[in-house]
Amino acid sequence: MAYNPWLKRLEHGFRGCLKLELDTIRTMIKASEKKYRRFRKEARQGNRYYYNETDILKNGAAAIDAVNAFLVKMGRNPLKSADNRIPTNWHRVLTDQKNGYLFTYPPQFDIKGLSDEQLERFWDTLGEDYKEIIQQLGRDASNTGRAWLHYRYEEETAPLEYWYVDALDAMPVYDESGLKPKLKYMIYPYDKFNESTGQYKTRYEVWSDSEVIYMEQAKSAIDIQEIEPECLPDGQWHREIHSYGEVPFIEFPNNSGRKSDLIMYKRLIDAVDKLVSGFANDIDDIQEIIWVIKNYAGEQSDYEYDDDGNQIEKEVDLLQRLKTKKYAHVDGDGGIDAVRGEVPYEARGRMLDILIDQLYKSAMAVNPNPDHAGNQSGVYIDFLYSLLELKAGLMETQFRPALTHFVKVVLRHLGLPEDQRIEQIWTRNKPRNDLETAQIITMTPDTVMSSETKTKVHPLVEDWQEEREKVKEEQKKKQDDVLDQWGQMHPDMTAAGERE
DSSP states (O other), X not given: OOOOTTSEEOOSOHHHHHHTTHHHHHHHHHHHHHHTHHHHHHHHHHHHHHTTOOTHHHHXXXXXXXXXXXXXXXXXXXXXXXXXXXXXXXXXHHHXXXXXXXXXXXXXXXXXXXXXXXXXXXXXXXXXXXXXXXXXXXXXXXXXXXXXXXXXXXXXXXXXXEEEXXXXXXXXXXXXXXXXXXXXXXXXXXXXXXXXXXXXXXXEEEEOSSEEEEEEEETTOOSGGGOEEOBOTTSOBOEEEOOXXXXXXXXXXXXXXXXXXXXXXHHHHHHHHXXXXXXXXXXXXXXXXXXXXXXXXXXXXXXXXXXXXXXXXXEOOHHHHHHHHOEEEEEEEEEEEEEOOOOOHHHHHHHHHHHHHHHHHHTTOOOSSOSOOSSOOHHHHHHHTHHHHHHHHHHHHHHHHHHHHHHHHHHHHHXXXXXXXXXXXXXXXXXXXHHHHHHHHHHSOTTTXXXXXXXXXXXXXXXXXXXXXXXXXXXXXXXXXXXXHHHHHOHHHHHHHHHO
């Protein structure tokens, strides 16, 4: 996070004032790092699975690493056991399905009491980045359990900047003395390159409701006392004040427990990865032949050599020998047979179907290949999306207060009153029977639903506010045309009205 030139810096009193707080700041940083260690582990796992780096890449489909290691050590046969490790990328599919369902059409705001000009200023302040940022917040929350939005500004004339921050690094400190915990501090660490020393340091931004203090620590440091205040070129400690009245970070939880979606179905993804990878291994291994030689006992031991060249006898695991030399030792009347492996395709296919079906249920997602397709009714579509709607609704419940908070920040920045009624309009991205919806809207009388609400819920309207402006313009144009036509038909009455 770059230095912010907008924040006003204190000109004096740094050293004496900050020195009293140093031990408290250091203790808070270290305590927070310890507290969020487990959260970071789970969050990294969510991000890792999202980018298709699942556990199958580390562990493989079966315990055959020892076999292949033995094979390499023997060096007597070029054949080896297949070790395909195929991640199936399920977590990204399920995460993007939920976020696409919620944020393809980002939430809109209807702020009562603002004029059209003020609303235009509000949307200009949000800018083009709003859609990207809200989608990233949804993605971070789904992967890690929570997302964070950071904003900065100095005054109304200066632009408002806001962006998402890495949830793995954000370490909030809450004041839990009240009924509802309140964000008291935010500790945000990141690596910063020091050009004078040519080394990286860990920089800590410690935010409160009135200031931000910059601390730093060498990457190799381990002692808490080595966390020192960052110094400015004039030798003063780097400390800045702000007038936000709060810590300028807004939390967007994924759910009430601040948990990743991955915990609901991780083991199912691992099972699918193993099944697919094991199937690929069988396809590769079936090309190899194991020779069964009758009336040949074979070797039961092998030899290794120590550093001095002395021969050491070593017992051999017959299973490893079988995979290595591709023959088995049997007693009998003699002879040789070729044995090839068989792939239980039907059993694997059935197992894969069971796992995928359960995966959709555990993830509360929508199977894109339902048994029935075609032009289905709205009731069927709602049923198909019922589990996804439940999961999305829980996330929307957590996001709504955060978005209202952010809207008030924008209003405060613009110098507009914050005590306005803020209505959020969320639009789901799902297949729909537009004909049914349009018929319902058409059949609903104006005494039950206003024309503005009809515009908001109409299936063909994406930006209802822009659409309302177009409707007003068209209606005004029609009225002007009617007046013009009436004037042309009754010129005498028009002239008399003008004289009066």
